Amino acid sequence: MSKQTILIVEDEENIAEVLIAYSHQQGYSTEYFKSGQGVVDFVKHNTVDLVLLDIMLPVVNGIDICKQIRAFSNVAIIMVTAKRQEIDKLIGLELGADDYVCKPFSPKEVMARIKTVLRRAPQSGNNVLKHSAFELHKDSYLALLHGQQMSLTAVEFKILALLLGKVGRVFSREDIIQHAYRETTDISDRNIDNHIKNIRKKIQEIEAGFNPISTVYGVGYKFLKE
Structure with missing residues (x-):
């Protein structure tokens, strides 16, 4: 059985390194972008099971990326924000994200959220x-x-x-x-x-x-x- 792939989009490299390490420990493969540039095209042309998407990114922000992805895909998306008050704003925008995580966070908590979202994500077929x-x-x-x-x-x-x-x-x-x-x-x-x-x-x-x-x-x- 092939590994599920997590796309991590995070401009803070120290955070990204920890998330990548924990993802590999849990048996996931990973792809990494440190800015929003090229993320949407990557999702269009590659198999991704979940996108862990920071909001504050260079070049293209996470909100715009989420909107663009939702225009063509229902891939699981977890948004990452440093401001808890942004959650209400995100909900109001109806971006279609599957979950939200607030910084600072425990990597174990993020892995648990990823596992839950992937378990509930639509399976291939019957689409x-x-x-x-x-x-x-x-x-x-x-x-x-x-x-x-x-x-x-x-x-x-x-x-x-x-x-x-x-x-x-x-x-x-x-x-x-x-x-x-x-x-x-x-x-x-x-x-x-x-x-x-x-x-x-x-x-x-x-x-x-x-x-x-x-x-x-x-x-x-x-x-x-x-």
């Missing part, structure tokens, strides 16, 4: 989800309704994929938070309600009056069976 007139391509975050592309954010895509994957099942807001944001916990029920509202609006932009997402009051949401 196209179809139901009724919907078609979701999980590897490219492409959502189609009646063949027309829906302009969903990464978080909205994850929520719609969750509901479509189990038509008729009721998901609580907590279920949705855990699926869409993985390890992040600073999300309110109102955030999820707003995401559902936006998804419904984008569905109706393509098919007016169509509302397949039902609210189960006091519980959560479900995708209606035909």
Whole structure:
């Protein structure tokens, strides 16, 4: 079985050296960039299982890199920040990262987070989800309704994929938070309600009056069976 590859993007070389050493101890192979230059092209043309991505980078910052990667890939991404208050900002930007780590951190904690995120990351195969007139391509975050592309954010895509994957099942807001944001916990029920509202609006932009997402009051949401 081939090793999983961690792409470490970190401008502080002493931190990068420690992360690389711990990754190798855990059986991962690594690639390393000390700036944001060339990272997106590398992900496009190479097999990477997880990107450990610092926010403050020379040339291209981590936020822009994450946005660009999410435009074509659902590779697992853990963002690294030196400022805890930046987490709320990151969530607001809906970058689609799978987790966040704050400096200073324990390398063992980072390895545990990497293991958790990789365990939950989508496996190869079954990357196209179809139901009724919907078609979701999980590897490219492409959502189609009646063949027309829906302009969903990464978080909205994850929520719609969750509901479509189990038509008729009721998901609580907590279920949705855990699926869409993985390890992040600073999300309110109102955030999820707003995401559902936006998804419904984008569905109706393509098919007016169509509302397949039902609210189960006091519980959560479900995708209606035909």
